[in-house]
Amino acid sequence: MPDGFRAEWPMDLNAPKDSLEAKQPRPADIGLDVVDPERYYTRDYMQKEWRSLWPRVWLLAGVTPDIKEPGDFTVFTHGHEEFIIVRQDDGGVKAFYNACPHRGNRVCLTEQGSVPKFACPFHGWQFHCDGKLAKITDEETFDPELIKHRPGLTEVRCDIVGGLIFINIDGEAPPLKEWIGLPEGYIENYEIEQMNAVRHVRSEWKANWKTGVDAFYETYHLPHIHPQTQGVMEDFSQIDLYPNGFSRMIVPIGVKSHRVKDQDTIDPYQQHMMQEAGIDPETFDGKPAEVREAIQKAKRKRGKKFGLDYYDKLTDGQLSDSWATGFFPNVQIGMHPEGVFIMRFIPHASDPERFYYDNITMLRHVEDPGYTTPAWMGLPEGTDVTGEIRPEIEHVPPDVKPDLGEVLDQDVELVAAVQQGVKSRGFKGPLWCEQEDRLRHFHRELDRYISGEK
Ligand code: FES
Numbered sequence: 111m112p113d114g115f116r117a118e119w120p121m122d123l124n125a126p127k128d129s130l131e132a133k134q135p136r137p138a139d140i141g142l143d144v145v146d147p148e149r150y151y152t153r154d155y156m157q158k159e160w161r162s163l164w165p166r167v168w169l170l171a172g173v174t175p176d177i178k179e180p181g182d183f184t185v186f187t188h189g190h191e192e193f194i195i196v197r198q199d200d201g202g203v204k205a206f207y208n209a210c211p212h213r214g215n216r217v218c219l220t221e222q223g224s225v226p227k228f229a230c231p232f233h234g235w236q237f238h239c240d241g242k243l244a245k246i247t248d249e250e251t252f253d254p255e256l257i258k259h260r261p262g263l264t265e266v267r268c269d270i271v272g273g274l275i276f277i278n279i280d281g282e283a284p285p286l287k288e289w290i291g292l293p294e295g296y297i298e299n300y301e302i303e304q305m306n307a308v309r310h311v312r313s314e315w316k317a318n319w320k321t322g323v324d325a326f327y328e329t330y331h332l333p334h335i336h337p338q339t340q341g342v343m344e345d346f347s348q349i350d351l352y353p354n355g356f357s358r359m360i361v362p363i364g365v366k367s368h369r370v371k372d373q374d375t376i377d378p379y380q381q382h383m384m385q386e387a388g389i390d391p392e393t394f395d396g397k398p399a400e401v402r403e404a405i406q407k408a409k410r411k412r413g414k415k416f417g418l419d420y421y422d423k424l425t426d427g428q429l430s431d432s433w434a435t436g437f438f439p440n441v442q443i444g445m446h447p448e449g450v451f452i453m454r455f456i457p458h459a460s461d462p463e464r465f466y467y468d469n470i471t472m473l474r475h476v477e478d479p480g481y482t483t484p485a486w487m488g489l490p491e492g493t494d495v496t497g498e499i500r501p502e503i504e505h506v507p508p509d510v511k512p513d514l515g516e517v518l519d520q521d522v523e524l525v526a527a528v529q530q531g532v533k534s535r536g537f538k539g540p541l542w543c544e545q546e547d548r549l550r551h552f553h554r555e556l557d558r559y560i561s562g563e564k
């Protein structure tokens with residue numbers, strides 16, 4: 111294939127050139143790598159990731175609305191490690207290993223909460239929220255020499271951007287703002303810090319974490335695995351690659367897929383979406399292809415009505431579409447004006463063929479009876495959308511469907527089947543097309559870390 115190959119692309123969003131929505135040029139050196147599938151299942155590769163990847167990147171550890179007040183904490187689990195993320199008296203945020211300096215016990219056994227001090231459940235040592243030692247039980251029985259460094263919790267580098275809290279284990283990564291390959295304002299414009307987590311589900315899937323990332327990084331599989339989306343979603347997404355392994359996929363919503371023959375009749379899903387945006391589908395006399403724009407206009411109006419000033423920072427496309435944004439290496443955030451879906455693909459502590467699909471739904475609460483939370487956010491009946499109480503994490507074991515909606519149920523089965531196939535002797539490595547450029551880009555960056563180039 112000659113350098114500079116470009117596929118026929120049926121979708122053009124015609125975004126303003128200087129906006130964050132504009133299509134990024136496809137890198138000329140995107141290449142034709144076919145990676146060795148052993149990265150998806152061997153323990154050796156898993157260990158390489160623990161040596162060369164996880165300690166060196168910034169990991170999404172939490173969101174600021176989860177820890178609003180001093181002493182509020184959340185525990186972040188990543189593989190065999192755990193971290194306590196805690197709000198400080200001065201409003202800052204610090205992160206610590208969840209390991210007691212006395213004998214290593216987990217200091218914090220609850221996943222979230224609020225404390226004046228942390229007390230280790232094993233022998234009762236206490237630590238201030240800034241990690242400093244507060245009290246050693248029966249201190250007089252310790253040789254003063256052994257504890258003269260006043261052992262506290264071990265701190266981990268921590269920084270925040272746009273309401274997202276990240277940690278860097280080895281402390282050597284470039285500054286967070288530089289490391290995040292997205293343009294200025296990209297994350298901030300959604301004002302995630304003003305949203306609240308209203309649902310948090312962590313399900314265990316039978317696959318490597320990268321098998322999961324790969325499946326969520328493309329919409330090429332939509333017509334085959336999720337054909338029900340065709341009435342309301344274009345599967346040819348706009349794909350944009352950013353520095354440092356970051357990427358985006360703009361999934362146009364409110365349109366029928368170009369694959370659907372009937373482009374004259376409005377789909378029932380489209381009608382439903384119009385209704386939610388405040389348009390009466392009965393009186394709408396446009397074509398299915400005009401629904402997306404009508405929704406954008408209606409949402410723009412609604413944003414003004416409800417005083418949602420941050421809508422002014424979003425393009426028309428952002429009001430209707432999903433900006434599925436890949437944060438290297440293991441996070442994707444589906445960004446919408448009403449809220450965001452945070453997906454973390456968390457590696458299992460010991461099994462390279464398991465991961466946790468961690469899904470946090472965050473909503474911007476609008477205190478008005480005329481405002482409804484969109485049904486496509488998939489929240490179960492009775493979900494408290496006010497954000498007053500941070501919900502507990504719902505833990506879903508393997509073999510149990512996570513109840514995240516029909517589309518995700520389909521993905522659970524798909525991803526497990528892919529995991530089995532990639533181990534086959536007959537499989538020679540993935541052959542990615544242009545619709546799968548984000549996978550190519552992600553694995554390239556991963557290779558840079560594993561090889562030591564980064
Ligand atoms: S292990 Fe924490 S007090 Fe002993």
Ligand SMILES: [Fe+2]
Pocket residue numbers: 325331335336517521
């Ligand atoms: Fe899927």
